[in-house]
Amino acid sequence: MKLILLLMTAALGLTSFAQEIPLVYAVENTGAAFPAPVLPDTSQLPVIEPLTDPFAWSDGSGRSTEFADWARRRAEIGAEVQYFEIGPKPARPDDLTASFSAQDSLLTVIIIENKDTLTLTSKVILPSGNGPFPAVIGVGWPSGSLPPGIFSSREIVQIAFNFNQVMAHQQKRGSEPINKLYPDLSYMGAYSAWSWGVSRLIDGLELVQDELPVDLKRLAITGCSFAGKMALYAAAFDERIALTIAQESGGGGAAAWRVSETLGNVETLGRTSHVWFMESMFQFSRAVSKLPFDHHELMAMVAPRALLVLGNPDYEWLADESGYVSCQAAKRVWETFGIADRFGFSIVGNHGHCQLPEVQRPEVEAFVDKFLLGDTSANTRVEVHPFGELDYARWTDWWGTGEPVLK
Numbered sequence: 001m002k003l004i005l006l007l008m009t010a011a012l013g014l015t016s017f018a019q020e021i022p023l024v025y026a027v028e029n030t031g032a033a034f035p036a037p038v039l040p041d042t043s044q045l046p047v048i049e050p051l052t053d054p055f056a057w058s059d060g061s062g063r064s065t066e067f068a069d070w071a072r073r074r075a076e077i078g079a080e081v082q083y084f085e086i087g088p089k090p091a092r093p094d095d096l097t098a099s100f101s102a103q104d105s106l107l108t109v110i111i112i113e114n115k116d117t118l119t120l121t122s123k124v125i126l127p128s129g130n131g132p133f134p135a136v137i138g139v140g141w142p143s144g145s146l147p148p149g150i151f152s153s154r155e156i157v158q159i160a161f162n163f164n165q166v167m168a169h170q171q172k173r174g175s176e177p178i179n180k181l182y183p184d185l186s187y188m189g190a191y192s193a194w195s196w197g198v199s200r201l202i203d204g205l206e207l208v209q210d211e212l213p214v215d216l217k218r219l220a221i222t223g224c225s226f227a228g229k230m231a232l233y234a235a236a237f238d239e240r241i242a243l244t245i246a247q248e249s250g251g252g253g254a255a256a257w258r259v260s261e262t263l264g265n266v267e268t269l270g271r272t273s274h275v276w277f278m279e280s281m282f283q284f285s286r287a288v289s290k291l292p293f294d295h296h297e298l299m300a301m302v303a304p305r306a307l308l309v310l311g312n313p314d315y316e317w318l319a320d321e322s323g324y325v326s327c328q329a330a331k332r333v334w335e336t337f338g339i340a341d342r343f344g345f346s347i348v349g350n351h352g353h354c355q356l357p358e359v360q361r362p363e364v365e366a367f368v369d370k371f372l373l374g375d376t377s378a379n380t381r382v383e384v385h386p387f388g389e390l391d392y393a394r395w396t397d398w399w400g401t402g403e404p405v406l407k
Contacts, residue, residue, distance in 0.1 A: 031075025098204035131213025139223030311347030344382030
């Protein structure tokens with residue numbers, strides 16, 4: 001009887017702890033006030049062959065698994081990602097206005113910086129009724145590459161993010177719309193620029209609440225392939241996004257650079273698109289183990305908010321074996337904070353690229369129901385994959401030991 005009481009008490013404590021951890025935040029970056037870590041030159045970076053420890057401080061002074069320290073640690077990871085991989089994400093400009101035309105179902109956001117103007121326009125699919133409604137930002141299309149019916153049947157607003165209005169899919173460095181606003185950042189990667197654009201779109205939603213009834217506590221983002229990476233980066237760098245569905249994001253997305261390096265014809269750091277990242281990132285193409293972070297930590301930046309990762313092992317280039325190892329590593333962050341139901345992954349084949357198969361639809365719907373509609377009974381304990389014999393733990397067994405050795 002005593003053991004049962006102890007177990008019940010522990011379970012109640014875990015539930016209470018989880019309830020204290022926010023599902024989303026009202027600001028873009030809760031760690032903005034923390035000083036940036038001192039980041040060494042590449043020549044001074046240590047070699048870390050296994051996956052980097054998401055709980056270890058950047059200065060090597062130790063580690064913390066306390067949620068109270070996560071905002072600071074998350075800010076450190078974000079600083080590393082910007083410094084070594086994608087470039088700085090500019091802050092919100094002071095001069096930003098927005099309007100919504102119900103007649104045209106069009107959201108317009110106007111940003112003025114450096115005496116130049118950038119305009120974002122988004123097609124909006126709005127349910128009937130008064131709202132406020134949850135909303136999904138779809139990269140390229142109002143629902144991304146997911147079936148629109150998942151959202152329309154649930155009275156969820158669908159908003160398209162037209163990324164080309166910020167930076168082209170294959171940017172010409174220094175010649176893109178965002179470069180007019182920030183000419184000193186001509187070296188920036190597309191994923192920094194696009195993340196900035198998503199944040200400015202959310203700024204616009206905040207300004208038109210009286211005309212466009214969106215529940216700002218229930219925002220999601222989704223995209224597939226290069227847009228799946230985009231959704232992941234956008235959510236990592238904007239804590240106002242409650243749910244992220246990163247579909248078939250491959251290398252540079254959910255897959256870990258270190259693990260991908262051990263595989264076949266996949267999107268490794270040296271093989272990915274140069275224009276999506278800073279050119280300086282490619283100094284790591286022959287020294288990936290010196291990168292002070294990896295993409296399990298990019299995913300971990302979404303915590304404590306909800307993240308669902310979708311994969312497709314039929315396409316070797318996507319490096320889903322690497323994505324699986326990376327997801328298992330990232331999952332430990334959510335588990336450590338007692339909120340494991342907020343992270344899931346599903347790697348399923350026998351379907352086309354960016355075409356959600358019926359078998360994955362219930363998994364997507366569960367995350368939508370729980371984190372956009374508040375259905376706490378929805379089962380989001382999703383862990384589907386074909387890699388049952390793979391020893392993923394060898395990449396993370398060293399965490400907390402101080403000895404980064406790949407066994």
